[in-house]
Structure formats: C-alpha cells, structure tokens
C-alpha cells in the first residue's frame with residue numbers, strides 16, 4: 001500500500017496551487033482529477049486584481065494575497081520549468097468625471113496607492129471613451145490552462161497524479177487516517193470546485209451560490225495591444241489583433257453551456273467601446289464556485305473526520321489560492337490558526 005500525507009480531489013486552480021504549496025512545505029500528495037466540462041479553471045481569464053473596480057473597494061485581505069501571489073506563481077514556474085505568470089496592466093476606463101475624480105482621490109490614499117497609478121491617461125487608439133483612463137499597478141494574468149498542464153506533468157512525473165473520478169463511496173477509515181483502494185493517507189482535501197458548487201459531488205458541502213460566466217474571443221480589425229481594458233466588461237488584447245471579452249454573470253442555466261443572450265451582451269459591449277469591425281471566433285461558459293457570503297471555504301469538513309475543504313474561490317481563484325493554500329499548509333505543519341471567516345462550519349445551521 002502506498003501512503004501519502006494528503007489525497008487532493010480536483011486538479012483545477014485550487015487543487016494545483018494547493019498541491020504545489022503542500023509539497024513545498026514538505027508534505028506528500030496524490031491528486032485525483034477528472035477533467036470536466038464544468039471545470040471553471042479552464043474557462044477562467046486568469047486575471048488577478050486586488051481592487052473591485054466597480055465599487056473602488058479593496059478585496060478582502062488584498063495586500064496579503066498580493067504578496068503571496070507574487071512569490072508563489074514565479075516559484076511554481078521554477079518548479080515546473082514552464083511559464084504562465086504574466087504581469088499585465090489593467091486599465092480602468094472612466095464613464096464620467098465622477099469616476100475620474102474618485103480614482104484620483106483613491107490613488108492618493110496609502111491603502112490604494114500601491115495599486116493605482118495617479119496619472120489620468122488617454123485611452124488606447126480605437127477605444128471609444130470621453131473621460132480618460134487610469135492604469136493599475138501590480139495586476140496581471142496567469143495562463144491557467146498552461147499552469148494546470150505544467151502542474152499535472154510535474155505530478156505525473158513524480159507518480160502522484162491519477163486522471164479519473166475520486167469515488168467518495170470507496171473511502172474507508174484506516175487507523176488515524178483513511179484508505180482509498182491501495183492508497184493510504186492522513187487526510188483527503190476536496191478541491192472539487194464547480195462540481196461541489198452544483199451539488200454534483202458525493203461529498204456534501206454547504207454554502208455555495210454558484211455563478212455562471214461566459215466569455216467570447218473576438219478577432220479585431222486593428223490591434224488593441226497587450227493589456228486589459230476594464231470598461232464594465234473587460235477586453236484583454238493579446239497583441240495579435242485578438243481580444244478576450246467578458247465576463248458575464250448569471251444565477252441560472254448552469255447546464256446550458258454558452259448562450260446566445262450572453263454572446264449578444266458581450267458583442268454589444270464591443271460594439272459600444274471598439275471603433276472598428278470585429279468577429280466572434282470563440283465562446284465558452286463555466287461555473288464560478290462562489291459562496292453565499294462571498295468568502296471561500298477552507299477548513300475541516302463539518303461532519304467528516306480527516307476530510308478537508310479547499311473551495312469557494314468564486315471569481316478570484318488566481319488571487320486567493322496562493323494565500324489560502326499557505327494558510328492551510330501552515331495549519332497542517334505548524335498548527336497555526338485557520339481563517340475563521342473561511343471555516344466551512346459557518347455554513348451549517
């Protein structure tokens with residue numbers, strides 16, 4: 001029988017970042033992942049941004065998350081010998097003078113000045129807007145599919161990855177830990193993402209409020225450059241006359257896939273902000289594993305011994321997972337406290 005410290009169920013952003021982090025802290029892992037159409041990680045645009053631009057509010061624990069992110073993804077690149085971490089400016093285009101004034105006031109504040117450039121700039125050529133724009137600092141993008149592939153290859157090379165469904169019915173207790181077929185482990189960590197959020201996992205986890213999202217890829221007549229333009233929706237130019245446009249939000253139709261209505265919503269956005277012709281060449285949908293109170297679920301399962309949850313990353317998995325994985329790893333290794341706001345038991349009435 002093979003023994004590992006942790007069995008990780010799910011190889012999306014959560015399972016991949018957590019596997020790397022636990023291994024970095026000296027633990028052994030075995031990952032089970034069933035690639036799945038509902039997986040949100042393959043749809044994710046991969047952006048990280050510590051500020052909610054619509055409300056000009058910082059994300060919960062943004063500074064700590066940013067600090068961890070900036071060391072973890074480059075270290076993961078080093079570990080896998082692949083590249084997927086891309087600092088990328090996010091440009092906020094102002095809709096009116098009020099938004100411009102709000103930006104100027106915030107950029108002068110010590111809490112926001114690390115992330116907002118105080119200078120008001122013109123918008124790029126071909127973007128239609130009358131009130132200028134502000135550039136963010138320290139933002140960027142993880143090429144998620146490349147990262148997942150790189151982590152999987154690394155785990156496979158170390159014989160700690162199995163492609164296939166993890167069957168919760170087969171889990172048995174074994175001494176102080178658990179047994180899964182011929183594999184023994186101290187504990188199992190569920191990183192089942194969208195599947196859990198849609199109640200499609202046999203492991204019951206409370207508190208989800210999933211949100212569907214769609215994005216389109218458009219071919220542009222002129223190049224937008226390599227930046228992310230945020231103007232209600234975002235447009236991420238790849239520097240090759242193509243842009244990713246998204247994302248939409250919906251609280252129903254989880255099993256429908258991409259819809260005509262959302263494609264039209266995104267195309268109407270491009271028509272409004274882009275001075276030139278374009279053609280939609282791709283359209284995809286995914287489910288964000290969001291939680292009712294908008295905080296992730298990280299901690300022990302409320303009812304099951306040796307079962308842990310690492311899920312509920314909503315629309316910010318890229319930003320949140322490095323920090324939360326570190327918190328969980330330090331809890332396992334040194335007994336340091338977990339974040340009470342994220343404990344899964346808060347969702348059990």
Ligand SMILES: Cc1cc2nc3c(=O)[nH]c(=O)nc-3n(C[C@H](O)[C@H](O)[C@H](O)COP(=O)(O)OP(=O)(O)OC[C@H]3O[C@@H](n4cnc5c(N)ncnc54)[C@H](O)[C@@H]3O)c2cc1C
Nearest residue numbers: 010012013014034040041045046047166193194213317318
């Ligand atoms: C349109 C869209 C755009 C987005 N853009 C961004 C963005 O720019 N930045 C950002 O940070 N986030 C973004 N998100 C959110 C992000 O995609 C999610 O927060 C993130 O992907 C969640 O990752 P996860 O690993 O927790 O879950 P998932 O991606 O759902 O991965 C879970 C994995 O576990 C597997 N699995 C589940 N159960 C089992 C089982 N029993 N056995 C084996 N395998 C199992 C699944 O098949 C899947 O592979 C976006 C989401 C959408 C829909």
